[in-house]
Amino acid sequence: MTVRRVPVVLMRGGARRAAFFHAHDLPNAPRARDAVLVRAMGGSDAAGERIDGLGPGQDGVARMVVVSRSQRPGCDIDFMCGTLAAGAATIDWGGPCGALAAAVGPFAIAERLFAGAEGPTRVRLQHVPDGTRIDAYVPVSAGEVSEQGTFVEDGVPFASAEVRLEWIEPSDAPFPTGRPRDVLELPDGLAIESTLVAVDEPMAFVRADALGLSGRESAADIDRNRRLLERVEALRLQAAVRMGLADSAQAALRVRAPMPALCWIARPAAYRGTAGAEVAAESVDLLARCVIGGRLQVAPGGAGSLALAVAAAVPGTVVAEVARTLPGVPTRIGHPSGSRAAGAEVSSRIGADGRPRWRVERCLLSHGARRLLTGEVHVPEGG
Incomplete structure (x- = not known):
């Protein structure tokens, strides 16, 4: 059996991890490229564990990022963020995950795709599938990426250097339905008011009290509440159809699972984070709990934060x-692990x-990012 050895860097961006690849180490043809990546991650494992590959993240979704030098005017680096949902056999090259976008600049500098200058280095990124432009400001010292620092973000146990991201004109149509408010309907006929947003990745927002929730729920509260998860999934599938991501709920399961993520929001209130620290009501502008793939996220990803x-x-x-957001001031989001600020x-x-x-003119978000592992993934040829 022939084995392809593909260089890979496992990187953390925010509270997400992904396998990063150079585009030149993969086949040029999209179908052949994706076949290599799917097999590298563990194939279309129905159980979602992908034990014979690099495997999924904590939410059951395998993530990969493909990076190259850009030939486009005004851009330095091209990248693509891909997700492989549990049981899926095809990669979704959707929007640029905000958290993982923070790792693209550091990867490019560390892998000598871009020369870093002393201090914060601006790396002009473009997400190829949808043309999203992001400026990443990466801390650099003596030509090398500075990965250590004092930046702390919830969901990550260690401090790191801060990578500041600025989305440049990210959307001229943030509401796919053209409306800031839509009505979704549960199988029992209950109407739920929602806001459907597509800025980085598609997100569906509903009020926590509409579902009988408080917005202070923990993963333990949600994981054992099968009825709630069924209702959340029903809303998510209906939102996918409304947003034009699929023609039907069944198609949404096959094509865009698990997007959009569904998030319920509530007015600020005090709660205890997953690490045991108390989060004061005065320290946040709203509460948010996001579910992806049937699991409550420890923190909303970059995409969810921007959409919020x-x-x-x-x-x-x-x-x-x-929300009690003030004009021109970032929104402080209270999530299971603590809080995060994002501006728009x-x-x-x-x-x-x-x-x-x-029209969304600009979005601002900061994350930490660092290399976790550098090596090769062994990919059997032909499956």
Whole structure:
């Protein structure tokens, strides 16, 4: 049996991990490239464990990032973020995961795809599938990425250096339905008001009290509540259809699982984080609990944080209804592990039909990032 040895770097970006690859180490043809990556991650394992590969993250989703020098004007690095859901055989090259985008600049500098300057180095990134432009400001010392620092983010036990991200005009249509508020319906007929947002990755937001929740739930509360997870999944599938991600709920299971993520939000309240620390109501602007693949996330990813910040800045959304965000000030999001701040600048104009048209001018978010492992993954040829 022939084995392909592919260089790989396992990296953390925010509270996410992914396998990073050079584009030049993979086949040029998309189908052949994806076949190598799927097998490297462990194939289409129905159980979701992918024991014969690099395996999934804590949410059951395997993640990979492909990076190359950019030939595009005004860009330094091209990248693609891919996800492989449990049981899936195809990679979803959707939006750029905000957390993992923080690791692209450090990877590019460490792998000599881009020369770092002393101090914060600006690396102009472009996510190839959708053209999203992100400027990453990577700390550099003596030509090398500075990975140690004092930046702390919830869901990560150790401090690191801060990578600041700035999304450049990330969306001129943040609401796929054209509305800041939509109504979803549960199988029992209960109508749930929601806000559907697509800025980085698709997200669906509902009020916690509409589901009989408080917004202070822990993973233990959710994991054993099968009825709630079934209701959340029903809302997620309906949101996927509304957002144009699939033609039907069944198609949503096959094509875009587990997107969109579903998140319930609530007004600020005190709670105890997963590490045992108390989070004061005064330290956050809203509470958020996000479910991906049937699991409560320890913290919303970069995409979820950006979508929350955008929705909080637009009057009439279910998020703005409960958030106490001030104009021009980042939204402090209370999540299971603690809190995180994300900012968004949003403008509007009146369309020909008299309704406002919203445009996201800029989003701001910071994450830590570092290399965890450098080596080769052995990929059997032909499966």
